[in-house]
Every structure is written in C-alpha cells, then in structure tokens.
Amino acid sequence: ALVSGIAPRKKTFGVIVRQGKKTVVIGNGAPVVVQSMTNTATDDVDSTVRQVFELAKAGSELVRLTVNTPEAAAAVPSIREKLDAAGCDVPLVGDFHYNGHLLLTQFPECAKALSKYRINPGNVGQGAKKDAHFADMIAVACQYDKPVRIGVNWGSMDQALLERIRDENAKRDDPWPIQGVMYEALITSAIESADRAVELGLPADHIVLSCKVSQVQDLIAVYRELSNRCSYALHLGLTEAGVGSKGIVASVAALSVLLQEGIGDTIRISLTPEPGEARTREVVVAQELLQTTGLRNFVPLVTSCPGCGRTSSSLFQELATSTQNYLRNQMPEWKERYPGVETMSVAVMGCIVNGPGESRHANIGISLPGNGESPAVPVFEDGQKKKTLRGDNIDKQFQKIILEYVQSHYG
Ligand code: SF4
16 A cells, blocks of 8 residues: 555663653653754853743753853853743753863863763774773763764764774775765764663663764764664764755755654754854754654744745745745744644645645635736635735734634644
C-alpha cells in the first residue's frame, strides 16, 4: 500500500536536563528538542541575557553559551540570576574547549548554574593530560548531577586517535578510503569518550553525543553509523552550515533524512546570521523543519501558492506574510489559552485555479481573486465556504475570522 510515514524513533537513553522546576528530556522517544547558541561575549552579562531571552522566546528549549575565559565563567551565575528574575527558565548549556577542566573546577558557582555541559574530546589536551582533564570535567558533572554532551567536530579532531585509526586502517585487507577513516575517527572518538565517562561514574542517561561535520552526505553517513553502534541520545547539527538560504537548505537536507529514519533527539540549525539578521532565525528554521516533517507542532503554518501571472496584485503575497506573522506573534499566548491550536492549518491562495480546493483542505482557507476574477474573497472553514470578504482591509477581516475560529475550536 502507498503510505506516507516517518520511521519509528530510534530508542535512546532519555537524558533529563533540569533548570529549577523545569525539565527538558532529550531522547527515549521524547519530542525532538530545539536548541540554539548565543553569539555574544558571555562576560557581557546584559547582552547575553538579552539574547538568551530572545532565543528562548522564539522557542529555543536549551540555550548554549560559550564559557571560554575566567571572566565568562564568573559571569554565568549572574546571567542565570537575571534570567530567573525575568521569569526565563530556559536551561543553559556551557560550551567548553581547551580549559573546561580549569573553569569547571575553579568556578563551582558556574558549574552549578549551568544545566548541562558540552565537552569536545578533541581539544581537552593530549596523552595523559587529556585523560586527566576529561576525568576532571566528568567528576564535576557527577558531583552536580549534570548531563554532558560529548561533542566531536571534524574541525577539532583528536589527532592521536585519528593517527591510531589511520594505522589500524592501513593493516586492513580492504582499507577504507580517507573519508571512511575520518568517519571512523569521529564515531570512535564520540563512543570511546562516552564509554569512558560511564566508567568514571556518569550514568549513560546523562550523556548526549554529537559528531558534527559540514557536508550533507558526510553528516548522514556518520550519524547512521553512530546510531547503529550506540544507544546514547543524539544531538544533530550540520556544523558551519553557512549563510542564508545555503545554510538553511544544507542543514534541512541533512537533518530531514536522519529524522525521517528515526535518528536524532535534539537539533540545532547552525546559521551564520546575515548582517542585521536575527539570531532567532535558526530557531524558527528548526521548528519549521520539525513541523513540516510531522515530528512536532509549534505554530499554525500557512500553506500558500507561489503566485503567478494570474495573481492580481501584491495583496496576495502581503496577506500570506501578514497571516504567518500574525499566527507566530499570537504564540505563546495562544498556546497557553488554546491548547492544540498549533496543529491548526491555514491556507492563503492566489486565485481560483487551486485556491478553493487547497483552502478546503485547511482548517481555514482564503482564496484571493486572480486577474479578471470577481473581487469577492471566499473564506472556507473545515471544507465549507463560510464567508465572502470584500473591501480594503482583507488582512484584518481574515485575522478576525481566524481568532473566532481559534476561540470556538480550542477554547
Ligand atoms: Fe497561480 Fe492561482 Fe496556482 Fe496561485 S493558485 S500559483 S495564483 S494558478
């Protein structure tokens, strides 16, 4: 039979991230978590608080910030306090590289204020020092009962491990190509580090793994294999995805394949913001990826046609955009007052060819008149024609109808 469907989610350990009374679960079948990261200097407390607040308001369920200096580590408790005072309970994740063992041990208030740590096993030191630094950080995680993401990145690979895998590969009867060596090194680094953390006392349900690369096919290959080989919760993200539409397309191309196969428990879309572009764009893209693939619902999404020579005016594009903005702006207030409203579907169409048909498939649909068509604007609710709008302020009339529908169906 022809069926449309997503694969069952791969069973992973459920990791609980705590902030006060709030909990966010990663893995074990929980809804895929959206996360993001600040790009402010962490020791600039006010700017960082402002950006964390914006990301959380946009829908980031965890917010990571870099903890790279003693000043940054000292600032973390103040950031947490200010967020708490403003009623923002989003869990904070500390991103540590090179000196994480020092910062986590020398700044216990920072270690306590963070809800989760990210450790990169590729840059915690070399040889015996690496083992000792890694053990120090895991000891802090155990002491404060914090989950850890062991995040491997091919831009900062553990060179000794890479050499080892190269040597082992050279002895194989059927050696992998160089790309295979890189994949194996990434996966081995993540799993061996996680297993070591478990040996050091960190429970497996306190560990999230990631193996980030910057090319779509590499990411898919690495995560398929990683998912085959372990049951740790997985964080998906295409690192250094790029600017604008390229970054969005590459991230979505890679992540949607993996999510469709049931792989991935939390995602981040890593976009380079264009000048003036809001950092929150990556949160919106992550939500829209999860919603359009049927994994989660965040906000009613507008279905709209591209428009063509039949479209009579710019009113159609303006209405599609203003309707989507209106719906997004009503959340999260609507989410509190009207449970389930995020599943509502809305269609805004440009003419009579597909307009009435598409509009009938949505909970609420509107079909604007194309060239030469009657100026009347039909509105449909649950497949039935409900009203005909006329006049100049179609957008406001349509928003009023949407609000009435929401109140009567989700109130
Ligand atoms: Fe063009 Fe009408 Fe199709 Fe929209 S619905 S793309 S306006 S023909």
